[in-house]
Amino acid sequence: MRPIRLLPSDDACNGWNALLPPRAARPALRGDVTADWVVVGAGFTGLAAARRLAELRPHDRIVVLEAQTVADGSSGRNSGFAIDLPHNITSSVEELALSHAYRRLARASIDHLRTLTTRHAIACDWTDSGKYHAAASAHGVATVLTPTRQELDRLEEPYQWLEGADLAARLGTGSFAAALYTPGTVLLNPAALVRGLADTLPDTVTLYEQSPVVQADLGSPVLLTTPQGSVRAPRMVLAVNGLAAQFGIFRNRLLPFSTYGSLTRPLTGAEYDALGRPAPWGLTPAHAFAGATLRLTNDRRLLVRQTVEYSPAFRRDAGHRATVAARHRAILARRFPMLPDITFDSTWSGMICVSQNGAPGFGAVAPHITAAVCHNGAGVTKGTIGGLLAADLACGQDNPLIADLISLGQPQKVPPRPFLDIGVRARFAWELWTARHEA
Numbered sequence: 354m355r356p357i358r359l360l361p362s363d364d365a366c367n368g369w370n371a372l373l374p375p376r377a378a379r380p381a382l383r384g385d386v387t388a389d390w391v392v393v394g395a396g397f398t399g400l401a402a403a404r405r406l407a408e409l410r411p412h413d414r415i416v417v418l419e420a421q422t423v424a425d426g427s428s429g430r431n432s433g434f435a436i437d438l439p440h441n442i443t444s445s446v447e448e449l450a451l452s453h454a455y456r457r458l459a460r461a462s463i464d465h466l467r468t469l470t471t472r473h474a475i476a477c478d479w480t481d482s483g484k485y486h487a488a489a490s491a492h493g494v495a496t497v498l499t500p501t502r503q504e505l506d507r508l509e510e511p512y513q514w515l516e517g518a519d520l521a522a523r524l525g526t527g528s529f530a531a532a533l534y535t536p537g538t539v540l541l542n543p544a545a546l547v548r549g550l551a552d553t554l555p556d557t558v559t560l561y562e563q564s565p566v567v568q569a570d571l572g573s574p575v576l577l578t579t580p581q582g583s584v585r586a587p588r589m590v591l592a593v594n595g596l597a598a599q600f601g602i603f604r605n606r607l608l609p610f611s612t613y614g615s616l617t618r619p620l621t622g623a624e625y626d627a628l629g630r631p632a633p634w635g636l637t638p639a640h641a642f643a644g645a646t647l648r649l650t651n652d653r654r655l656l657v658r659q660t661v662e663y664s665p666a667f668r669r670d671a672g673h674r675a676t677v678a679a680r681h682r683a684i685l686a687r688r689f690p691m692l693p694d695i696t697f698d699s700t701w702s703g704m705i706c707v708s709q710n711g712a713p714g715f716g717a718v719a720p721h722i723t724a725a726v727c728h729n730g731a732g733v734t735k736g737t738i739g740g741l742l743a744a745d746l747a748c749g750q751d752n753p754l755i756a757d758l759i760s761l762g763q764p765q766k767v768p769p770r771p772f773l774d775i776g777v778r779a780r781f782a783w784e785l786w787t788a789r790h791e792a
């Protein structure tokens with residue numbers, strides 16, 4: 354029996370959740386149950402896996418165990434970009450080298466989510482807005498946007514190169530040097546989407562919320578223990594993203610980082626006028642760590658996602674949130690000086706999981722256990738398709754996208770701690786320094 358020592362502990366400040374009506378969580382697991390499948394984690398990945406298992410094995414009983422309540426985890430607290438092209442966590446150019454496979458996976462994921470949101474009328478502010486990949490400095494234009502543009506040309510992807518007054522009119526601010534606009538990204542409220550997906554699971558899936566796995570026997574069958582019950586099942590899908598190593602899976606291969614989001618109150622009519630009344634937009638920064646992800650939402654709020662910190666203990670200091678909120682305010686003051694009175698309704702933290710080589714943690718890790726973890730900061734699409742394909746793989750269902758996902762590689766091994774911590778912090782400090790013009 355392996356004790357699961359680290360459990361998720363997200364703060365209660367998720368601004369997306371705060372915009373939604375209260376939701377009654379599914380009851381926690383009480384007592385001992387058996388099932389044909391157990392899925393651990395009810396984010397985009399686990400929910401996609403459970404739904405697909407139910408489709409492929411309509412007579413099987415599927416149990417999903419979620420430590421928190423749905424939408425409390427990262428799936429409900431991200432920036433809400435369902436991205437169809439590589440998202441540059443380390444370097445968009447490196448990821449673009451695998452772009453054909455990646456693009457097929459991401460677009461299949463968006464199509465899948467589009468079908469579900471339509472079929473189940475999931476109101477999640479789904480908007481086919483595309484996104485701007487923007488640089489604030491000439492350095493960012495030269496080192497990121499120009500090479501990315503060349504890759505887009507090579508891929509024959511449609512895009513618009515925007516700068517000056519054209520870009521300022523689109524964003525309502527002239528504080529960016531240039532941007533590449535690509536049309537395929539969907540913007541949405543992630544908490545509404547993940548809630549909607551959880552609340553429309555097929556009848557053969559039983560979701561237990563507030564049911565953390567605290568002990569795991571990964572023999573065959575697996576036996577997972579929660580504080581008040583247990584699940585025994587011959588097959589398991591692991592979908593806990595950065596916490597997979599707690600289950601002994603992808604150990605010394607996953608790097609946990611925390612990052613932070615803030616949402617303002619809605620802009621007043623006069624403030625919206627001051628921006629020139631642009632259509633809602635989403636922007637990813639040329640440098641994902643140094644820069645800020647920004648959005649103007651459909652209800653005219655501004656989102657800021659910025660500050661990325663190596664967090665090997667999976668813990669974020671609550672007091673630190675106030676410091677980050679002040680940083681987010683400073684970003685708005687820099688980018689939107691015409692909005693001096695804008696205030697935040699919420700600032701929250703969340704975890705992302707990356708691998709050194711940007712590869713996902715996907716595959717059969719034992720004959721009866723399949724994992725889909727490590728989505729390198731783009732889990733709305735990567736997690737959804739990873740979960741769906743984990744179910745296909747586990748059921749022996751032929752799907753050419755499995756080969757695409759496997760072609761992205763496996764997370765590279767990293768040195769043991771404390772050497773890892775020193776290395777990551779040093780590399781990170783260097784990256785922030787070289788990209789300081791994008792801050």
Ligand SMILES: Cc1cc2nc3c(=O)[nH]c(=O)nc-3n(C[C@H](O)[C@H](O)[C@H](O)COP(=O)(O)OP(=O)(O)OC[C@H]3O[C@@H](n4cnc5c(N)ncnc54)[C@H](O)[C@@H]3O)c2cc1C
Nearest residue numbers: 394396397398420426428431432433434566703731732733
């Ligand atoms: C602020 C922020 C902004 C982001 N912006 C974007 C974005 O715009 N677009 C994008 O694609 N991605 C974004 N991401 C990343 C994205 O949120 C993740 O990649 C995605 O949530 C991964 O989905 P998942 O289902 O694999 O993992 P998670 O969403 O982390 O779900 C895993 C679930 O497992 C549960 N769990 C963990 N351990 C246990 C246990 N022992 N027992 C039971 N349950 C357990 C957790 O509670 C959690 O709910 C962002 C992340 C953050 C924090």
